[in-house]
Amino acid sequence: MAAVLPVGSDLSGAMNRFLKTILEKDIVDAVLMPMKVPSGDSFAWIIMSDSSIVDDAEAMAPVMPVQGARALRSLTRKGEGSIRVLALMRPCEIRAAIELSKLGQVKTENLILAAYDCPGAVPMDSFVSDPSSGEDLFRKMLAGEDVSAGEVKPSCTSCVEFSMTDADLHFGHFGLGGTEVLLIPGSPKGMEILEALELPADRETSIWDEAVRKRREKQVASRDAAFEETGENIRGVQGMLNVFADCISCRNCRAACPICYCRLCHFESETAKQDPNSRLDSAVTRGGISLPADRMLFHTGRMTHMSLSCVSCGQCSDACPADIPVAQVFSFVADRTQKAFEYSAGRNDGDPLPLRSFMKSELSGIHEMVSDAEPGGHAHE
Amino acid sequence: MISDKHDDFTPRITSFLCKWCSYTGADLAGTNRLQYPTSIIPIQVMCSSRVDPVFLIKAFLSGSDGVLMGGCHPGDCHYETGNYHTRRRFAILKEIFDSLGLESDRLKLSWISASEGPKFAQVSNEYTEQIRKMGKNPTRKSVFL
Amino acid sequence: MNSIVMKQDASTAIRELLAYLLSSSRVDAVLTMRQVPETGSCDLGLITDPSGMVEAEPFLPVMTANAGQALSSISMSGKRIAAVLKPCELRGFTERVKREQGSFDNLLTISSICGGVFPLEKVISGDLEKLVPRYIEKTARAEAPRGLRETCKACEEFVPMNADISVSVTEHGSLMHLHSDRAEEYTEGFEGERIEARADQSHIDRMMKSRSAAKGKLFQSLEKSSGLDGLVDLFGKCVGCHGCSRVCPICYCQHCDFESINFDYNQPYFQESLEARGALRLPPDTILFQLGRLTHMSFSCVGCGMCSDVCPVSIPVAGIFKKTGERTAGLFDYVPGRDSEEPIPVMVFKEEELGDIG
Ligand code: SF4
Ligand code: SF4
Ligand code: SF4
Ligand code: SF4
Numbered sequence: 007m008a009a010v011l012p013v014g015s016d017l018s019g020a021m022n023r024f025l026k027t028i029l030e031k032d033i034v035d036a037v038l039m040p041m042k043v044p045s046g047d048s049f050a051w052i053i054m055s056d057s058s059i060v061d062d063a064e065a066m067a068p069v070m071p072v073q074g075a076r077a078l079r080s081l082t083r084k085g086e087g088s089i090r091v092l093a094l095m096r097p098c099e100i101r102a103a104i105e106l107s108k109l110g111q112v113k114t115e116n117l118i119l120a121a122y123d124c125p126g127a128v129p130m131d132s133f134v135s136d137p138s139s140g141e142d143l144f145r146k147m148l149a150g151e152d153v154s155a156g157e158v159k160p161s162c163t164s165c166v167e168f169s170m171t172d173a174d175l176h177f178g179h180f181g182l183g184g185t186e187v188l189l190i191p192g193s194p195k196g197m198e199i200l201e202a203l204e205l206p207a208d209r210e211t212s213i214w215d216e217a218v219r220k221r222r223e224k225q226v227a228s229r230d231a232a233f234e235e236t237g238e239n240i241r242g243v244q245g246m247l248n249v250f251a252d253c254i255s256c257r258n259c260r261a262a263c264p265i266c267y268c269r270l271c272h273f274e275s276e277t278a279k280q281d282p283n284s285r286l287d288s289a290v291t292r293g294g295i296s297l298p299a300d301r302m303l304f305h306t307g308r309m310t311h312m313s314l315s316c317v318s319c320g321q322c323s324d325a326c327p328a329d330i331p332v333a334q335v336f337s338f339v340a341d342r343t344q345k346a347f348e349y350s351a352g353r354n355d356g357d358p359l360p361l362r363s364f365m366k367s368e369l370s371g372i373h374e375m376v377s378d379a380e381p382g383g384h385a386h387e
Numbered sequence: 388m389i390s391d392k393h394d395d396f397t398p399r400i401t402s403f404l405c406k407w408c409s410y411t412g413a414d415l416a417g418t419n420r421l422q423y424p425t426s427i428i429p430i431q432v433m434c435s436s437r438v439d440p441v442f443l444i445k446a447f448l449s450g451s452d453g454v455l456m457g458g459c460h461p462g463d464c465h466y467e468t469g470n471y472h473t474r475r476r477f478a479i480l481k482e483i484f485d486s487l488g489l490e491s492d493r494l495k496l497s498w499i500s501a502s503e504g505p506k507f508a509q510v511s512n513e514y515t516e517q518i519r520k521m522g523k524n525p526t527r528k529s530v531f532l
Numbered sequence: 533m534n535s536i537v538m539k540q541d542a543s544t545a546i547r548e549l550l551a552y553l554l555s556s557s558r559v560d561a562v563l564t565m566r567q568v569p570e571t572g573s574c575d576l577g578l579i580t581d582p583s584g585m586v587e588a589e590p591f592l593p594v595m596t597a598n599a600g601q602a603l604s605s606i607s608m609s610g611k612r613i614a615a616v617l618k619p620c621e622l623r624g625f626t627e628r629v630k631r632e633q634g635s636f637d638n639l640l641t642i643s644s645i646c647g648g649v650f651p652l653e654k655v656i657s658g659d660l661e662k663l664v665p666r667y668i669e670k671t672a673r674a675e676a677p678r679g680l681r682e683t684c685k686a687c688e689e690f691v692p693m694n695a696d697i698s699v700s701v702t703e704h705g706s707l708m709h710l711h712s713d714r715a716e717e718y719t720e721g722f723e724g725e726r727i728e729a730r731a732d733q734s735h736i737d738r739m740m741k742s743r744s745a746a747k748g749k750l751f752q753s754l755e756k757s758s759g760l761d762g763l764v765d766l767f768g769k770c771v772g773c774h775g776c777s778r779v780c781p782i783c784y785c786q787h788c789d790f791e792s793i794n795f796d797y798n799q800p801y802f803q804e805s806l807e808a809r810g811a812l813r814l815p816p817d818t819i820l821f822q823l824g825r826l827t828h829m830s831f832s833c834v835g836c837g838m839c840s841d842v843c844p845v846s847i848p849v850a851g852i853f854k855k856t857g858e859r860t861a862g863l864f865d866y867v868p869g870r871d872s873e874e875p876i877p878v879m880v881f882k883e884e885e886l887g888d889i890g
């Protein structure tokens with residue numbers, strides 16, 4: 007069941023008014039939402055306590071320049087506070103925030119996490135080079151019109167978690183023809199907001215449910231196709247080397263990733279540095295090496311460190327100056343590592359992080375699993 | 388952005404003062420009942436060279452109307468050469484501000500010894516007046532900084 | 533100056549020199565750009581086997597990483613290395629040596645009068661095949677090829693400042709100039725006619741003319757974004773990835789201050805900021821990082837352009853750092869990377885200087 011928010015002329019505007027109201031009524035102390043930067047070619051996360059500033063902000067931005075979970079991390083990492091903040095973000099941002107809270111990097115106690123039906127995002131580089139086309143494109147995406155897949159962030163075209171997350175409050179608009187938005191509470195915190203606004207959650211949601219289901223079907227199909235393609239491309243050592251052939255080791259992918267929260271990444275630390283002499287020795291052994299070294303170690307190592315929490319947001323691909331489909335690879339791997347533990351990143355269902363827990367008897371099929379991953383391999387005893 | 392150029396506001400001048408000279412100078416001004424304005428917000432540091440220019444930038448971007456860096460006179464630094472380094476770093480900072488068209492007059496470096504209570508009072512009065520004329524720092528209201 | 537006349541094109545000649553250095557055991561390894569023939573992929577190779585030289589493209593107009601940065605730690609291995617560096621890479625390396633991040637002790641540096649490099653996006657999109665032949669043609673005539681990195685178009689430091697060997701390609705042919713005893717010693721026995729010659733000054737002058745003009749234009753275009761609003765226009769869309777500093781040859785800190793706990797804030801800080809201005813950007817300190825990095829390193833910026841190339845939101849970082857850097861270095865008549873003996877301006881001082889600044 008849901009409450010209903012009438013939409014006047016535009017969806018985003020209606021959501022803005024809602025956020026403004028909860029600020030004015032002191033239901034929260036601040037709201038965190040995107041605002042267009044003065045140069046007009048990007049958006050930034052702005053936390054605002056002054057309700058008049060909401061007018062300049064935009065509930066749903068066409069792009070995701072900074073993963074929202076990173077904004078929440080900077081706000082709460084140092085400890086809980088007393089400011090009650092409602093953060094309106096994309097579902098993958100909320101899911102990343104939930105993962106970060108499990109990792110102790112986001113404190114959710116005073117946060118109200120709100121998400122919306124996400125139509126996908128426009129890739130950062132195309133938006134920066136032509137903001138007005140990017141905005142038009144996003145308007146079409148919001149209205150549910152067909153746009154060519156190549157124009158949308160690749161991770162978004164295969165995202166199956168574009169709607170209901172474990173947010174406290176969800177803005178559902180798919181299938182409603184742009185005339186109203188459903189406010190779906192996902193937790194007591196979300197319920198409290200509706201109560202404070204005296205909005206009864208009495209609307210039945212079947213039309214919206216159906217629209218979401220239909221879209222998910224489509225998305226699942228395109229995700230499966232994407233996984234198949236990526237699986238082919240990264241097969242074997244040579245496959246990985248090919249996909250990452252142009253990697254220049256800038257580590258933008260790591261820096262843009264909401265899950266990679268380490269202040270000093272292991273792979274940039276002294277520990278990971280090979281001493282120059284043995285580096286030269288390994289060059290001698292192979293006749294030569296590529297510099298900067300250890301690119302594969304970095305990417306596969308990062309997978310082991312964080313793929314269980316990867317939310318497939320696509321930020322890594324967006325930030326890569328070498329156009330490497332980093333997110334496609336990480337999503338593909340994450341899908342498998344998460345399945346191995348029946349874990350789904352970003353769910354607030356009490357499931358602990360798989361790497362922080364274990365069962366005495368589990369993974370008995372681990373040998374088989376390894377053999378599955380090797381094309382044509384035989385089960386190791 | 389905003390044009391808060393009224394003459395009646397009390398500027399906020401974040402002041403990094405070295406313990407051995409400028410801060411003591413400020414103290415002396417106080418004990419001698421020399422008037423120095425409430426605009427000065429003193430922060431004691433062990434030596435002017437302890438102050439990374441980034442501190443000054445942080446103060447500037449956070450809305451300080453002026454930022455004052457006070458140290459011992461050249462040659463008198465208690466750590467021998469600290470303030471010579473301060474001077475170079477400060478020159479670099481000013482140059483960066485100028486190259487970007489930022490108001491570098493909102494940054495000030497001044498040498499004030501422990502015995503110069505009157506000089507401290509004079510510098511802070513004059514600087515406060517200068518900043519008052521410049522108006523509030525527009526960084527006070529900028530959301531995107 | 534003693535110079536070796538190169539019979540073939542410069543790339544082939546240097547490839548042969550590098551192979552000669554390896555096979556005669558004068559050096560243990562060679563650092564050079566490579567291009568994998570099948571895929572067209574480029575990278576920096578540290579090559580020890582002379583047969584690996586077939587992939588070497590010493591003068592490929594591409595910079596996947598500033599080689600000065602890549603060379604940094606391996607130059608301290610005690611092994612002898614011959615490194616082919618673009619002038620700004622050599623200067624970047626020199627700046628690193630001053631910061632004890634590298635050593636010239638066992639190094640033979642080879643550089644050339646540089647025509648500039650193409651931005652990464654052009655390299656990635658596979659345009660190189662078309663671009664390189666035209667590039668070679670144009671640079672041989674001291675003309676500016678199209679589509680180079682912005683800071684390359686505007687680079688006036690295209691003549692190597694302190695290489696052991698420098699290569700100049702002019703309409704009079706290609707020459708290898710030997711600038712040091714080490715260069716003489718290492719090239720001993722390498723075939724090729726020795727003559728007394730310098731790089732063709734009129735060629736350099738013509739290049740300089742177009743570079744200076746481009747630099748004027750670049751700086752002028754940046755002037756448009758001036759003042760606080762200009763600053764927000766320039767850096768407002770920065771996503772704080774710090775890619776610019778990670779690929780910078782000068783930024784060598786393993787743990788950047790701006791990523792440290794020093795810039796984590798507790799709730800009262802956010803509360804106060806909200807009370808003061810009603811709104812605040814998150815993560816905070818985006819622009820502080822830029823200004824802070826300028827104070828930490830701009831006087832050493834060699835204008836290589838790596839930072840602009842990796843910026844995911846196309847901020848002209850390198851142009852800004854080069855422009856401001858020339859001013860901060862200029863305060864002390866400092867030229868980054870000119871001379872490894874010249875101290876970094878923030879490490880030294882004069883008792884009498886800078887007038888009445890304090
Ligand atoms: S690895 Fe990439 S897709 Fe996965 S959470 Fe990190 S940035 Fe997002
Ligand atoms: S962002 Fe791209 S180029 Fe940079 S390290 Fe990641 S994969 Fe490599
Ligand atoms: S690379 Fe670009 S987006 Fe990233 S920190 Fe630097 S200027 Fe900002
Ligand atoms: S600031 Fe940019 S242009 Fe300057 S040296 Fe560093 S990477 Fe190169």
Ligand code: FES
Pocket residue numbers: 405406407408409433434435436457458459464465466469470
């Ligand atoms: S102790 Fe005063 S400036 Fe160094």
